[in-house]
Amino acid sequence: MPPKKKESALRRRVEGKLKEAAIGSEDLSGVPPERMTSLMHELQVHQIELKMRNDELRRIQGELEKTRDHYAHLYDFAPVGYFTVSEKEIIEEVNLTGAAMTGIEHSALIGKPFSRLILKDDQDIFYEHRQRLLKTDTCGSCEVRLVKKDGHDFYARLECMVIKTEGDGLRQIRAAVSDITDLKQAEKKIKEHSEKLEKQVDFLQRMEAMGTFAGGIAHDFANLLTIIISYSNFALNAVGAENPVREDIEKIMRNAKHGLSLTHWLLLFSRNQPQERKITDLNALISDMEKMLRRVITNKINLVMSLDPDLSRILVDPAQMELMIINLVFNAVEAMPQEGWLTIATANEESGECPVQEDSSGQQEPKMVLSVSDTGIGMDQETLSKIFEPFFTTKKKGTGLGLAIAFEAVQKNDGIIRVDSRPGQGSTFKIYLPSVREE
Numbered sequence: 001m002p003p004k005k006k007e008s009a010l011r012r013r014v015e016g017k018l019k020e021a022a023i024g025s026e027d028l029s030g031v032p033p034e035r036m037t038s039l040m041h042e043l044q045v046h047q048i049e050l051k052m053r054n055d056e057l058r059r060i061q062g063e064l065e066k067t068r069d070h071y072a073h074l075y076d077f078a079p080v081g082y083f084t085v086s087e088k089e090i091i092e093e094v095n096l097t098g099a100a101m102t103g104i105e106h107s108a109l110i111g112k113p114f115s116r117l118i119l120k121d122d123q124d125i126f127y128e129h130r131q132r133l134l135k136t137d138t139c140g141s142c143e144v145r146l147v148k149k150d151g152h153d154f155y156a157r158l159e160c161m162v163i164k165t166e167g168d169g170l171r172q173i174r175a176a177v178s179d180i181t182d183l184k185q186a187e188k189k190i191k192e193h194s195e196k197l198e199k200q201v202d203f204l205q206r207m208e209a210m211g212t213f214a215g216g217i218a219h220d221f222a223n224l225l226t227i228i229i230s231y232s233n234f235a236l237n238a239v240g241a242e243n244p245v246r247e248d249i250e251k252i253m254r255n256a257k258h259g260l261s262l263t264h265w266l267l268l269f270s271r272n273q274p275q276e277r278k279i280t281d282l283n284a285l286i287s288d289m290e291k292m293l294r295r296v297i298t299n300k301i302n303l304v305m306s307l308d309p310d311l312s313r314i315l316v317d318p319a320q321m322e323l324m325i326i327n328l329v330f331n332a333v334e335a336m337p338q339e340g341w342l343t344i345a346t347a348n349e350e351s352g353e354c355p356v357q358e359d360s361s362g363q364q365e366p367k368m369v370l371s372v373s374d375t376g377i378g379m380d381q382e383t384l385s386k387i388f389e390p391f392f393t394t395k396k397k398g399t400g401l402g403l404a405i406a407f408e409a410v411q412k413n414d415g416i417i418r419v420d421s422r423p424g425q426g427s428t429f430k431i432y433l434p435s436v437r438e439e
């Protein structure tokens with residue numbers, strides 16, 4: 001191409017580029033060709049830069065759109081309802097969760113007063129809450145019942161925050177609303193449950209107080225009943241066999257014994273009667289009881305005491321031993337309606353006849369044995385298999401507690417009770433108790 005032509009072609013390209021770059025058209029007629037070449041070069045570089053910036057901007061715009069979509073998704077499908085409410089309580093924005101909670105369409109909510117969603121009875125709660133928030137410009141939560149489109153209401157917690165809008169500086173309240181119906185129901189159940197528990201505790205406390213009271217008077221009561229029994233016995237011994245009063249006295253005696261059994265039961269099973277174990281001389285304990293025992297034994301019965309003077313001592317609750325002995329004696333007396341022998345004996349157990357447990361060293365613990373035998377009616381195998389069960393009785397007016405009490409008293413003192421009996425051949429109860437090793 002001739003130089004002139006080349007130059008004008010270059011000029012046109014530069015002008016074109018200038019226009020493209022929106023720099024405007026300039027008169028380039030006086031510009032030398034070298035300058036135009038470098039201008040052309042600069043323009044090309046500028047164009048590349050512009051394109052790069054453009055690409056960058058497009059990329060950023062794409063990312064912004066993605067973020068906005070992401071945000072909109074998060075906003076709309078958040079697990080809580082979001083409400084933006086103006087200072088005048090008008091709903092300006094709400095997410096889809098908020099709309100779904102109320103059952104009202106999104107578009108129908110915008111522009112509506114928020115208080116319309118609140119149950120009438122709870123509107124004051126929100127009003128006061130809103131006032132407080134706006135006054136202090138802080139955040140805080142309140143609980144109100146919201147009403148759904150179908151008229152049902154539900155408990156909601158509103159976590160609110162005051163926001164100043166940019167530009168006009170007006171304030172808005174943003175509320176995150178969560179349905180707390182389940183929580184409220186659980187709270188209600190817990191409250192009902194704890195009220196019930198409180199009542200039960202109250203009842204138990206009263207029962208315990210009564211138990212303490214009953215336990216406290218049981219001893220006195222037992223003594224009174226024992227006196228009634230012994231005087232009934234005196235009276236029975238004094239009146240003749242044909243005397244019509246006899247039956248009345250027997251009734252008095254029977255009922256007093258019944259009362260005594262129940263009192264003993266109370267003494268043994270009342271939780272407020274702690275066991276008081278002491279090193280005890282069982283012979284002395286029986287001797288102390290003898291006077292009382294003789295008073296409850298009819299004069300047709302011979303009482304024999306055979307107490308081993310070398311008897312080793314035992315670690316027991318003496319009151320429980322007394323309960324056991326008196327119940328065994330009552331049974332023996334009742335087993336001999338006509339006459340007979342009642343023997344109370346003590347001895348150190350040496351024969352090895354007792355099915356004793358071994359101690360940790362494998363040695364048999366030394367034992368002492370108390371036996372209460374009678375020459376009464378005795379028992380068959382079937383009766384024998386049930387005698388220690390509470391309330392088992394073969395008597396017309398029995399309580400069935402005597403032997404259960406004796407069994408419990410023996411158990412509580414680490415002893416063993418055994419019985420040997422045959423119909424018509426009397427009975428022997430043997431109680432084995434661990435002796436105290438005296439060095």
Ligand SMILES: Nc1ncnc2c1ncn2[C@@H]1O[C@H](COP(=O)(O)OP(=O)(O)O)[C@@H](O)[C@H]1O
Nearest residue numbers: 331332335387393394395398399400401402403
């Ligand atoms: N020494 C005894 N001789 C014969 N039977 C007895 C004797 N001791 C207890 N029993 C039998 O064991 C049963 C249960 O005795 P117990 O628990 O004292 O209750 P209860 O004397 O009120 O019947 C008696 O009803 C009786 O059948």
Ligand SMILES: [Mg+2]
Nearest residue numbers: 330331402403
């Ligand atoms: Mg009895």
